[in-house]
Amino acid sequence: MKTVFARTPSLKDCPTHYCPGCGHGIAHRLVAECIDELDIRERTIGIAPVGCAVLLYDYIDVDCIEVAHGRAPAVATGMKRTNPEKIIFSYQGDGDLASIGAAEILHAGHRGEQLTVIFINNAIFGMTGGQMAPTTTLGQVTATTPRGRTAAEQGYPLQVSEIMALLPGVIYVERTALDGAAGVRKTKKAIKHAFELQVEGAEGLALVEVLSPCPTYWRMPPAKATEWIKTEMTKVFPLGRLKG
Amino acid sequence: MSQRVLMCGNEALAEAAILAGCDAYFGYPITPQNEITAYMSRRMPEEGRVFIQSESELAAISMVFGAAATGKRAMTSSSSPGVSLMQEGISYLAGAELPAVVVNVMRGGPGLGSIAPSQSDYFQATRGGGHGDYRTIVLGPSTVQELVDYMPLAFDLADQYQMTVLVLADGILGQMMEPILFEKRPGRELPPKDWALTGAKGREQNIVRSLWLAEGKLEEQNRKLQAKYDQIQKNEVLCEEYRLEGAEIVVVAYGIAARIVRSAVSRARQEGMPVGLIRPITLWPFPTEQISRAAEQFRLFLTVEMSSGQMVEDVRLAVAGKAPVLLHGRPGGGVPTVDEILDIIKELSVSVKR
Ligand code: SF4
Numbered sequence: 106m107k108t109v110f111a112r113t114p115s116l117k118d119c120p121t122h123y124c125p126g127c128g129h130g131i132a133h134r135l136v137a138e139c140i141d142e143l144d145i146r147e148r149t150i151g152i153a154p155v156g157c158a159v160l161l162y163d164y165i166d167v168d169c170i171e172v173a174h175g176r177a178p179a180v181a182t183g184m185k186r187t188n189p190e191k192i193i194f195s196y197q198g199d200g201d202l203a204s205i206g207a208a209e210i211l212h213a214g215h216r217g218e219q220l221t222v223i224f225i226n227n228a229i230f231g232m233t234g235g236q237m238a239p240t241t242t243l244g245q246v247t248a249t250t251p252r253g254r255t256a257a258e259q260g261y262p263l264q265v266s267e268i269m270a271l272l273p274g275v276i277y278v279e280r281t282a283l284d285g286a287a288g289v290r291k292t293k294k295a296i297k298h299a300f301e302l303q304v305e306g307a308e309g310l311a312l313v314e315v316l317s318p319c320p321t322y323w324r325m326p327p328a329k330a331t332e333w334i335k336t337e338m339t340k341v342f343p344l345g346r347l348k349g
Numbered sequence: 350m351s352q353r354v355l356m357c358g359n360e361a362l363a364e365a366a367i368l369a370g371c372d373a374y375f376g377y378p379i380t381p382q383n384e385i386t387a388y389m390s391r392r393m394p395e396e397g398r399v400f401i402q403s404e405s406e407l408a409a410i411s412m413v414f415g416a417a418a419t420g421k422r423a424m425t426s427s428s429s430p431g432v433s434l435m436q437e438g439i440s441y442l443a444g445a446e447l448p449a450v451v452v453n454v455m456r457g458g459p460g461l462g463s464i465a466p467s468q469s470d471y472f473q474a475t476r477g478g479g480h481g482d483y484r485t486i487v488l489g490p491s492t493v494q495e496l497v498d499y500m501p502l503a504f505d506l507a508d509q510y511q512m513t514v515l516v517l518a519d520g521i522l523g524q525m526m527e528p529i530l531f532e533k534r535p536g537r538e539l540p541p542k543d544w545a546l547t548g549a550k551g552r553e554q555n556i557v558r559s560l561w562l563a564e565g566k567l568e569e570q571n572r573k574l575q576a577k578y579d580q581i582q583k584n585e586v587l588c589e590e591y592r593l594e595g596a597e598i599v600v601v602a603y604g605i606a607a608r609i610v611r612s613a614v615s616r617a618r619q620e621g622m623p624v625g626l627i628r629p630i631t632l633w634p635f636p637t638e639q640i641s642r643a644a645e646q647f648r649l650f651l652t653v654e655m656s657s658g659q660m661v662e663d664v665r666l667a668v669a670g671k672a673p674v675l676l677h678g679r680p681g682g683g684v685p686t687v688d689e690i691l692d693i694i695k696e697l698s699v700s701v702k703r
């Protein structure tokens with residue numbers, strides 16, 4: 106019998122705590138696969154965010170640290186500068202990276218830190234109960250935008266990747282979506298490239314923004330959530346390579 | 350360097366940190382400690398070590414967190430408003446049990462306050478400072494030489510107990526120039542950092558965390574921290590006693606205030622007044638026992654500090670009602686003079702005689 110699919114060794118063999126249809130499980134698998142394919146498990150350090158993925162280390166079998174909300178890029182900087190031979194990645198949600206950690210990601214990019222950043226954008230705060238994120242789309246109803254987000258009240262959705270792409274210290278920015286098999290494949294390719302750049306010692310920060318479903322707080326079934334990424338999210342967050 | 354060199358406190362402590370094996374320094378500009386950051390920006394790269402001027406104090410302490418998690422000796426420095434911002438990271442360092450050295454060159458507060466020297470962050474320093482049930486070891490040097498001597502101790506204590514050690518200086522100590530001697534002393538024997546994140550090579554994954562969600566797990570973790578703090582209280586108290594023989598009045602002061610008090614005590618003794626000084630060097634653990642013992646023996650305590658009265662609470666707890674504890678506090682950047690303290694001692698000497 107031919108094996109067509111197997112769990113990659115760096116992904117632990119256990120059920121996750123994620124909701125059905127959540128994108129985190131897929132994104133974790135892709136990160137683990139890239140780590141194994143590049144054979145860097147023994148020199149990789151992962152940084153877990155505050156958010157639904159805080160228990161990242163329960164699923165990805167590399168050395169891991171859990172950090173304060175939004176501070177991952179600064180923690181990563183401290184790690185990478187003192188250990189240039191290690192591969193450091195941060196895995197951050199949109200509340201973490203685009204809201205409270207906006208300064209840290211901007212300045213890590215601005216300094217050109219050699220880091221791999223996986224930015225999971227699901228347009229909402231998941232863990233705290235579905236509040237508005239900077240990336241929440243106009244009209245989107247959340248726990249803190251009960252009438253739907255409006256530009257006048259809450260401002261426009263924040264396009265972090267576009268901002269990051271402007272910085273000379275940022276060498277690679279790509280936005281992909283977990284909106285189906287093709288999207289998952291493209292996401293893996295992008296994540297792998299973001300790791301490869303660090304492995305090669307490329308001078309600068311690599312960021313992959315992954316549009317990811319949160320069926321629970323989008324209040325829709327998983328199939329509809331992937332559809333919503335395609336029809337709504339990508340209008341505000343167009344897919345493709347923004348830099349590099 | 351076996352010869353005395355003239356250096357300001359800020360630069361001297363920076364050089365001492367380098368000699369103590371500090372691998373990485375992260376800092377953000379704030380007065381009156383900018384000489385540390387500037388000095389490190391020059392010296393750390395010379396030594397092939399890491400220097401980063403961070404985008405904020407939040408980032409600086411987070412960088413320390415990252416470097417420390419990989420087993421490196423990391424430090425930051427700041428002054429009062431900046432140290433307030435660092436409290437987030439200091440709490441996480443406590444939760445994750447990572448070693449770090451933080452220097453606070455205190456200035457007047459609250460708020461933006463002033464850039465004048467102060468001792469008004471005593472509460473923040475000795476009570477943990479951020480959220481959660483935790484402590485940091487706090488060293489309160491009172492001369493530039495002590496700043497130099499206590500930096501290696503700070504790193505050793507941080508590594509030994511896997512926690513933050515705060516060096517509490519002030520604007521005067523930081524700016525003052527004094528001749529100092531850099532002496533290489535043997536450090537402590539330290540446990541291996543087998544918890545460090547170095548890549549899971551030939552071992553299971555290491556995890557550095559402060560989140561414990563399982564029922565009872567966080568309480569257990571807190572008890573473990575408290576047991577560690579108990580050990581520190583038992584083993585690491587440092588305190589100096591000066592001219593206590595035949596004294597009736599004991600002045601308690603630390604840091605730069607203790608230095609001023611020392612001169613006042615010495616002059617008061619020349620004039621025959623029965624006064625001595627107890628100078629806590631570790632502010633946490635506080636020399637509670639030493640002061641408690643002193644309370645059995647001496648009639649009156651006076652605390653002198655550059656705040657509205659913070660350390661005085663610890664002195665009162667230690668004295669426990671056995672003797673009156675008075676306070677001479679100078680908040681908001683005020684610095685007491687030797688004459689000012691001498692006058693108070695004179696008055697008190699008259700009253701104890703009565
Ligand atoms: S709340 Fe949303 S992001 Fe969090 S686990 Fe559930 S689906 Fe995933």
